[in-house]
Amino acid sequence: MPEAVEEVLAQLRREPDVEAPDLVAVDATDRLLLDTAERLPGQRVVVVDDTHGALTLGAVAAGATDVRVHQDLLVGEQALARNAARTGLAGSYRHGDLDTALFDGATLVLAKAPRALDALRELTELAAAAADPGVTVLVGGRVKHMTLGMNDVLGAGFTEVSATLARQKSRVLVARGPRPGVRPTFPRCRHDTALGLDVCAHGAAFAGTRVDEGTRLLLAALPAAAPGARTALDLGCGTGVLAAALARARPDVHVTATDQSAAAVASARATLRRAGLDRVAVLRDDGAASLPDGGLDLVVCNPPFHLGAAVVTAAADRLFSAAARVLRPGGELWAVWNNRLPHRAALRRLVGPTRAAAHDRRYTVSVSTRR
Incomplete structure (x- = not known):
């Protein structure tokens, strides 16, 4: 990982989120997603459910200049804002609702794997419907929480779905080739x-x-x-x-x-x-x-x-x-x-x-x- 990215990640904190043993601001999945992402400079990046800002600010530090973010939890937005200010990167990204406008023309999607398959299904539908035809979708999570059902959900929206090798008990699913005719079905x-x-x-x-x-x-x-x-x-x-x-x-x-x-x-x-x-x-x-x-x-x-x-x-x-x-x-x-x-x-x-x-x-x- 580039030194500039490591310097940013080292400054991140969970606050104002709750603290508990084994809860961290940057985890192995964050690092694997950032390492799997290729050629961040020039990419139109969408980040979904960045827990405390590692993906968003890591992408910015790696050279991405068009970064859009949706975080389901308000405390995640607050943690990202504080970490952006702490690292001098305030104003380097913009928030959006989870809708087609967020994904419009995106060439790279970085997402933490949700616990619910329907959450992944909604993301898949939106990305397939609105992102650039050449988009790459990276969904990362802990191996023990990832299932073959996630591959099937991504496969309903994309023609190519593969998985990286596991690293530090985390893995990334990679989806490419949006299927034509996919439309959002939520709520x-x-x-x-x-x-x-x-x-x-x-x-x-x-x-x-x-x-x-x-x-x-x-x-x-x-x-x-x-x-x-x-x-x-x-x-x-x-x-x-x-x-x-x-x-x-x-x-x-x-x-x-x-x-x-x-x-x-x-x-x-x-x-x-x-x-x-x-x-x-x-x-x-x-x-x-x-x-x-x-x-x-x-x-x-x-x-x-x-x-x-x-x-x-x-x-x-x-x-x-x-x-x-x-x-x-x-x-x-x-x-x-x-x-x-x-x-x-x-x-x-x-x-x-x-x-x-x-x-x-x-x-x-x-x-x-x-x-």
Whole structure:
């Protein structure tokens, strides 16, 4: 790797993202993707899901001058911005939505392999439909998380798909030759008969058009939540199912939905629009940072328990802290979580008195009252 690139990578940090053991700002996949990319000067580069800026700023340091970036997570955008300022490369790239305009005329795509095949499918459709006919798409990830299904997804959009040799437990899939006639198909919507709701999802949205069992358990318990509430927040809203249920059941309640995932926000807006619930405000926000302190009566939350492949509690704890900040004294946080996670103690510490409202063999619905 060129010395200029190494100098940039050495300066990168995760902040403001959470810190945990084995979580780094630059990983082996970042380095392999940059090493696999050829002749970066003069390329029209699209970077997708650069976690903290290694791919974007590495490409710039290697000589790329037209770099467009889409990061699903807001915290990734914030980390990239801070790292760009730290390395003197602010203004060297531009952000865009995950759509055909982002990929228009691109000659090189650098992407971290998503966990969901639908996320890769959406990327494949957009790149095949809008990129330069000579585009090279590089999708990198840890070997243990890559499957033959990823080759099949890329193969639906490109005529040539191959894989590099593994290095430091990472590998890159290489796709070339966009197939003619490929068109974007996201967001996709599916009717959930039990909920009487069309659930819409972009590829990277958690659970896609399915409604996970934890959310269903929380939905069943919600009629008892904060009966006098006038304001409510779906914190980490995903596809907007909880926000839709609240708004539909309580038309006099002002409902807001927030998520730091761009795919989640776009999906929630599509779900709510299909349900005729455009009055729900949907915001891309990290931990409800744009909402004022102490202004809400009710917060509902199905927090994540993964950061990438790592199972950690830090992401949930950040959401619990955010809920405590935006709730008024006496307001309620209704959360659902996997029984094996130690969330009850964190909820008592961060929010207030906590009890179980419902549970099954896998999940607990807890109610925490703001002190």
